[in-house]
Amino acid sequence: MDDAEHRKNLEHEKKIFDKLIALKLDRQSVLVAVGGGVVTDMVGFAAAVFQRGIRWIAVPTTLTGQVDAALGGKTGVDHQGKNMLGAFWQPALVMLAPAFLTTLPLRERRAGFAEVVKTGVALRPSILADLEKDPDSILVGRSDTLLRVIKACAREKLAIVARDPGDRGVRAVLNLGHTVGHAIEAAGGYRRWNHGEAVAMGLLVECSQAADYGKMTVDEKDRVARLIWRLGLVPKERPEPERVRGFLRLDKKGKAIG
Ligand SMILES: NC(=O)c1ccc[n+]([C@@H]2O[C@H](COP(=O)([O-])OP(=O)(O)OC[C@H]3O[C@@H](n4cnc5c(N)ncnc54)[C@H](O)[C@@H]3O)[C@@H](O)[C@H]2O)c1
Ligand SMILES: [Zn+2]
Structure with a gap:
């Protein structure tokens, strides 16, 4: 996905929803978000609302993600204002691997x-x-x-x-x-x-x-x-x-x- 901050919006979130449906995912499916705060916010939000909530795993690859964004279950997108739409939806697991930070x-x-x-x-x-x-x-x-x-x-x-x-x-x-x-x-x-x-x-x-x-x-x-x-x-x-x-x-x- 395109993870630019100005694309953390409903239009791009919809592309994730469409993909989940095209892949025929169901309530047993687990989403794995690998990326920075934009990715974990958006994939977490998809997990929160897809079929009323499925499990997800966060693998933060930025320092912001590892110390903050991927932890705590706040998910969502910007809409006329920062983080205006979203849900609290805790990940089933958060994997912190500092090795990711070497390419940042x-x-x-x-x-x-x-x-x-x-x-x-x-x-x-x-x-x-x-x-x-x-x-x-x-x-x-x-x-x-x-x-x-x-x-x-x-x-x-x-x-x-x-x-x-x-x-x-x-x-x-x-x-x-x-x-x-x-x-x-x-x-x-x-x-x-x-x-x-x-x-x-x-x-x-x-x-x-x-x-x-x-x-x-x-x-x-x-x-x-x-x-x-x-x-x-x-x-x-x-x-x-x-x-x-x-x-x-x-x-x-x-x-x-x-
Ligand atoms: N949910 C929360 O509690 C919470 C907390 C803090 C921040 N946030 C949100 O997180 C977002 C900011 O997250 P961010 O700072 O991680 O930025 P980001 O997700 O925009 O990522 C920054 C850039 O780094 C790239 N990148 C990611 N991992 C990389 C790696 N290992 N090597 C090389 N490039 C890599 C990305 O592609 C992107 O271009 C904001 O939208 C903010 O609102 C959410
Ligand atoms: Zn912050």
Whole structure:
């Protein structure tokens, strides 16, 4: 399938449905999603609604997928807004194989660290400390530290999901950076910035607001910002603030659908 973010929509989802029907799949069939967050979101959604729900297995091949997107059962597509249509549908199995990451282009690999930093800020500061030790080698290598970080993120996410699988309460912490991040993705037509880049910029804005409201200390906010810049998560080309504000205003609830 074409897994471009701007094709994570109903039109392309329909192609998956048509294929499942053409292959004469039934309720015993199992879908296996091998790919990044776009693939696992879309294939998971197909599994959720095909014949009212069949089993699926997630094999995430991006860092974003391994630390976040393939875990937790949120599936769906964009429709007039990010992740507007979808379902909670847990995979029967998630297989994490860091070997996939060796072929990932640097830009995509970098982007995955936005969700890693988010998890560190929201749930476990030791993840931030691991990143700070040697940001350059963790960016490019297959280090033990990276493996530890992936496992820690996966564990933290699954623990939160177990407490709030339907996203009605505590799971909202995982949306840190995403209210602004989604507005940035929209402002770029889902092409200019990838999800991770948008979330990294969103984290900078939201942490700075958190510090203004006294929810974070200035030192904590500075630490996060330093790490985001150090890892090179902010792209050279930045969105115009007024355009992003416009999309934020459209988000009337002020809450991201992460
Ligand atoms: N469901 C959730 O809980 C959740 C959480 C976070 C993000 N997401 C969603 O995930 C999407 C972003 O996912 P992503 O960052 O994985 O990007 P992606 O799925 O767009 O993949 C990025 C690019 O990398 C390529 N690719 C994938 N694996 C590769 C590999 N091993 N080697 C080389 N190239 C590879 C893909 O073909 C694609 O071009 C967004 O739509 C976001 O909304 C969902
Ligand atoms: Zn995200």
